[in-house]
Amino acid sequence: MASYTFHLLLLTFFAGLGAGQDECSETxxxxxxxxxxxxxxxxxxxxxxxxxxxxxxxxxxxxxxxxxxxxxxxxxxxxxxxxxxxxxxxxxxxxxxxxxxxxxxxxxxxxxxxxxxxxxxxxxxxxxxxxxxxxxxxxxxxxxxxxxxxxxxxxxxxxxxxxxxxxxxxxxxxxxxxxxxxxxxxxxxxxxxxxxxxxxxxxxxxxxxxxxxxxxxIPKQPNRGASKKLKVAGEVLGPLLMLLISIAIYCVHTSNKLKKEDEMRIEKFLEDYKALKPTRYSYADIKKITNRFQDKLGQGGYGTVFKGKFSNEILVAVKVLNNSKGNGEEFINEVGTMGTIHHVNVVRLVGYCADGFRRALVYEFLPNDSLEKFIFSASSRNISLGWEKLQDIALGIAKGIEYLHQGCDQRILHFDIKPHNILLDQSFNPKISDFGLAKLCSKEQSAVSMTAARGTMGYIAPEVLSRNFGKVSYKADVYSFGMLLLEIVGGRKNNDVTVENTSQVYFPEWIYNSLNQGEELRIRIEEDGDAKITRKLAIVGLWCIQWCPADRPSMKVVVQMLEGEGDNMTMPANPFATISTTIRNNPGRHLQQELPVISEIE
Structure with a gap:
């Protein structure tokens, strides 16, 4: 932008000097x-x-x-x-x-x-x-x-x-x-x-x-007085114009230098990444794959997703990253993390593009979009999945997160588990996506260091927002998964400010109170056995959202709980005993606001 403004300024200035100048005029x-x-x-x-x-x-x-x-x-x-x-x-x-x-x-x-x-x-x-x-x-x-x-x-x-x-x-x-x-x-x-x-x-x-x-x-000669005024104005404005041009040149130089450093950092990373499987594409390849970006699937804070197709009729989703945000961290996170992941419940990275300042990620195409569009729909579309399918989806997500925590050489903390980032294939099998905020750490590491919160409000663990609740660890993903489970159960966001009775706005607390009093969760119950599934999903969710990270189960235990019958499951302690008043007094306060990507100390 600065470069465009600078060139426009010069063109305007010199065009003004040349305006009215006849090459054959008297001299x-x-x-x-x-x-x-x-x-x-x-x-x-x-x-x-x-x-x-x-x-x-x-x-x-x-x-x-x-x-x-x-x-x-x-x-x-x-x-x-x-x-x-x-x-x-x-x-x-x-x-x-x-x-x-x-x-x-x-x-x-x-x-x-x-x-x-x-x-x-x-x-x-x-x-x-x-x-x-x-x-x-x-x-x-x-x-x-x-x-x-x-x-x-x-x-x-x-x-x-x-x-x-x-x-x-x-x-x-x-x-x-x-x-x-x-x-x-x-x-x-x-x-x-x-x-x-x-x-x-x-x-x-x-x-x-x-x-x-x-x-x-005879062409009219310019007024001598006006010429004199223009000359004086030129003498006054000339130094100012030169100052503006110098500032513009400095801004362009600084911007290009930062972008060049960013590009070199990514190129160094990709050089080290050569041995891994995802294919590197040029920007021309990306345009060809997406048919010049004709079919837009969606847009987020860090890029736009387009539908694409290879010559052999294989469909892909191409995420074109927005260069105006971040310094390449999200790109490196996604390529570096997803390039090493091979799991049925994690979206597969097919390839990537790093062509100058243009970056894109190529994923397998999942035709049924995200889980968010099913569980938050006001129509009967979400009911058509059935509670057994919803239970299978919850179990698949849990297995995917367990793989991230235990199945890789390094533990991968996702930090943005939410329905929008759970994609569904043609058989409605869930796949975890969007690793732009992910962080890698060793399996022996009990905590990670961060300078600020990351993730989406409403799904962020308390310790990520304030260290008073404990150290940040893989238990942060457990908390986010618990909030996702409760939203599957309720069929709505946990903090729905559109609910008329504000005492019921914070849905997880309502679920806990109902189960603790021995009441059945009669939420979209249509068939025998549905009540049992909703109760099991709700109790697992409540275990996962305990405010103290040590009180939450690991994802391995969560998978075992979801695979079990749920008859002998015990209720966890009340996670809302000390915070229910605060939440009721501040219902839905920016609970779905996106937080910026942060830089790491280590």
Whole structure:
């Protein structure tokens, strides 16, 4: 974004400077020099179409205006009269005879305006001559005198002593041999004098192959006062603009540096990860797999999920990560964790993409979406699963979590167990997904270190929110699973603020009170045996949500409890004895708010 703003600023600034600038507009070599416009043009500064062929001017290092004549002759332009079509020339070194040697005006557009012009012959003499000769001091030197004589005069009458002929100059005015004399030359083509008399300028016609000229209105010159104000404004705003540009460059540099460090960190991780099975795809592959992201399945805080398909008709779900959040931690967590997991109740990672700043994760596709859409539905869709299927789903989730805690080389703490992260396959078998907040630790480690809470409110264990309740360990996932079980039982979120009777808002406490008083949980009971299943799921859930982590069972014990008949299950201690008042006084307070991913101390 900063890069885009910076480039837009520069384009706007320089576009403003160039606005209204005509490449053929009137110019000059110096402030008091002759104005340069059509038929003349500044060679190497203005395009060919700005002038007429043969009317090329240039600026000398001393900012004199020079006219380019045939035979590489360059003479100084003193004045240009566009109405009279007349240009006054002089030699910048003060010696026109030398510059005009062998110059043939018939091959040029400019012609002499002097009515009396002559042909002269130049002689060099070793002695001073007193005949009717014209001395040319700029060509002379001590012991070498140069004189000019009318070519029509007879040499016998000139009485040239110790002289030899040099060369002739044709059709030049007499005064050319003066030190300060300038030569007025007239151009007959193109005819632009009538345009100047009408207060207009002249230019070449568009698409004309005969170099025809036409008149056009003189462009309005900018107001001098306004120009002065603009100049002052430029002097004031210039440093400010440079400061803004410097800040923008710094921001872009810093942003790119952070992104580059992030990319290098991920590349280093992936280099170490080569031996594992998931396939690495390019971003072009991802676009092809998702048919250019046409079928959107859902969106979360860290990315958008699209439906994809391989060439062999295998369906996948592609999660395109949002680069604006995190520093690559979620990507590394998911790839590093899920790449080593192979369990029937854990979503399989098929591949990943780390193409520059673009990252994506490719999972197996599960057609029945998440458990959340079944247990929180107001329609009969959730009832169609039946309590036996819901019990199987609960048992599958428990086995998946037990595998994460005990079945891998390192213990994996998920930290975000909730119905939304439980996906269902075509047979409604559950699979745990979304390992963006996961943390790995050794099986011998009794606690993990964290700088802040992570997970989703409503499912976060008390010790994750406050260390007063104990150390953070794998028991945090047990608590989240217990809350999930109670939501399966109730068919709603445990903290449903839409319930009219606020005394029943905190559903887990209502379940505990009902079971503790020997009452049956008559919740969507339709068949024989349903009440027994709901009671078993509820009691297991209450065991899992004990506030003291040591009072919660391990997931291995939870699996055994769910696999049992449930006839001899005992009620746990009341987990709400000390917190029921607080919860009732603050029902549903941001209980589904997402917490940010945290960085680890270790």
């Amino acid at each position: 000059s070599c110096r402030d008091n020099g002759p104005a340069i416009r059509f038929p003349f043009r500044l060679k190497d500064r203005q395009p060919d179409h700005c002038g007429y062929p043969g009317f090329d001017l240039s600026c000398s290092q001393s900012k004199d205006t020079l006219l380019h004549l045939p035979f590489s002759v360059k003479v100084s332009v003193q004045k240009i009269n566009y109405k009279s079509q007349l240009v006054h020339l002089n030699d910048p070194d003060g010696c026109l005879p030398l510059q005009l040697t062998n110059l043939n005006y018939s091959a040029f557009h400019l012609q002499s305006q002097d009515n009396y012009y002559h042909n002269f012959t130049l002689f060099n003499c070793t002695s001073t001559q007193r005949a009717s000769l014209i001395p040319i001091s700029c060509l002379s030197s001590p012991g070498y005198q140069v004189y000019a004589a009318y070519s029509s005069d007879s040499i016998s009458h000139l009485r040239l002593l110790s002289c030899s002929k040099m060369y002739e100059i044709f059709s030049v005015p007499y005064g050319i041999f003066g030190k300060k004399f300038d030569v007025p030359l007239n151009w007959s083509k193109p005819i632009c004098g009538h345009c100047e008399e009408q207060g207009k300028y002249c230019r070449l016609k568009n698409n004309s192959t005969q170099h025809e000229a036409e008149c056009f209105d």
